[in-house]
Amino acid sequence: MKRRFxxxxxxxxxxxxxxxxxxxxxEEAIAPRPFGTFSIVAYDEKxxxxxxxxxxxxxxxxxxxxxxxxxxxxxATQAWAHPGYGPRGLAxxxxxxxxxxxxxQLTADDPEREQRQVGMVDARGRAAAFTGKxxxxxxxxxxxxxxxxxxxxxxGEKVLAAMAEAFETSxxxxxxxxxxxxxxxxxxxxxxxxxxxxxxxxxxxxGGFAGLNDRFIDLRVDDHVQPVQELFRLLGxxxxxxxxx
Numbered sequence: 233m234k235r236r237f238x239x240x241x242x243x244x245x246x247x248x249x250x251x252x253x254x255x256x257x258x259e260e261a262i263a264p265r266p267f268g269t270f271s272i273v274a275y276d277e278k279x280x281x282x283x284x285x286x287x288x289x290x291x292x293x294x295x296x297x298x299x300x301x302x303x304x305x306x307x308a309t310q311a312w313a314h315p316g317y318g319p320r321g322l323a324x325x326x327x328x329x330x331x332x333x334x335x336x337q338l339t340a341d342d343p344e345r346e347q348r349q350v351g352m353v354d355a356r357g358r359a360a361a362f363t364g365k366x367x368x369x370x371x372x373x374x375x376x377x378x379x380x381x382x383x384x385x386x387x388g389e390k391v392l393a394a395m396a397e398a399f400e401t402s403x404x405x406x407x408x409x410x411x412x413x414x415x416x417x418x419x420x421x422x423x424x425x426x427x428x429x430x431x432x433x434x435x436x437x438x439g440g441f442a443g444l445n446d447r448f449i450d451l452r453v454d455d456h457v458q459p460v461q462e463l464f465r466l467l468g469x470x471x472x473x474x475x476x477x
Contacts (some may be wrong), residue, residue, distance in 0.1 A: 268368065268385025268423045269310040269349075271297055272395055272413045275357045275378040276406040281448065282306040282355065283434035285410035287460050289385075289423045294431025294452035302435040302446035303355050305331070311349035311367040311384045314342065321352055331360035349373070351380035370424075376400065381413065387421020394420035405476070407434050407449050411464060418460050430459035432467065 271286035284298035284306050299318030300306035305325035309317040317338050324334035331352040339345040339362055346364035351373060353359040361373035361380045371384035374392045381395040398416035402409045410432060418427070431452045439448030451466045453459040 268383075268425050269293060269297060269313075270381070270383030270386060270391055270395070270414075270417045270422055271308040271310060271351065272379060272381045272399060272410055272417075273300075273306040273308045273351045273353045273359070274380075274399065274406060274410060275306070275353045275355065275359075276409075277357055277378060279406065279436070280355065281406040281434050281436050281439075282353065283406050283410055283432070283449070284308050285414045285430075285432050285463075286310070287414055287418060287422060287427070287430040289425040289428045291429060292452070292454040293429040294433070294454070298431055298433040300433050300435040301326070302437040302439070302448075305352060305354040306433075306435070308351045308380075308382065309348070310382070311364065311371065312344060312347035314338075314344070314348055314350075317348070317350050321350070325352070325354045330354070331358050335360050335362045349382055349384055351382045353378060353380060381417070383417070383423070385423055385425060387424045391417045391420045391422060407432060407467060410434070411460075411467060414460055414463070427457065427459055429454050429456070430463045432463055 269288035273284050275282050282300050286293050286297045296313050297308050297310050301322045304322050307318050307321040321334055331354050346366040348364045349367055351361040357378040359375050359380045361382055363371050363373050367384045370386045370388050373382035374396050376396055381392045395413040395417040399409050399413040402412035434449040435446040436448035453462045456462045
């Protein structure tokens with residue numbers, strides 16, 4: 233009996249000390265990977281709304297990229313995304329720091345900054361962006377009046393051009409124009425790896441549920457074969473539940 237227990241003890245000890253071995257498919261699934269994404273951050277000078285729309289071949293992109301605060305600004309952090317850029321960026325904007333200077337502060341002490349991408353707009357319509365030199369191509373950004381389009385691992389610069397044109401020429405409220413830009417970017421090729429998730433965030437003072445916060449529209453599609461189209465459907469449902477005045 234003692235010999236059996238000794239054998240069992242030695243077997244368990246060896247099993248625990250051994251390095252885990254995963255099948256290749258599992259290793260690939262859990263390994264860190266570049267964050268290919270295209271997004272737009274924007275300000276609506278008519279309503280004061282601020283927002284972000286984003287799509288990616290990445291699970292639940294809405295949980296990482298978009299950040300916004302009514303009366304302050306909006307931030308999209310992507311590529312090798314740094315979630316801290318969202319709250320820290322908004323805090324700087326709230327202090328009155330201009331977007332370009334805020335981004336400079338965020339990236340100054342970040343050793344991984346050349347792998348980052350960030351776009352920012354404030355409640356005055358000032359916009360700025362940063363695309364690190366080591367982000368995966370095609371990567372870039374386009375700054376316009378009150379908005380920034382940006383992306384990495386894109387089908388090409390045509391994606392940003394299509395987004396900018398769609399935003400500038402579309403009509404309706406900010407949510408409609410943000411989705412128009414996102415749809416145009418997808419039609420131009422979007423994330424060249426494919427589609428998986430999308431999100432839309434629009435903030436408005438007192439615009440949230442029961443007027444108790446600023447989350448006017450906060451919609452996410454975490455995993456879908458057509459995430460941008462599904463986002464359009466969800467926005468339609470949102471407008472039925474919360475009719476516009």
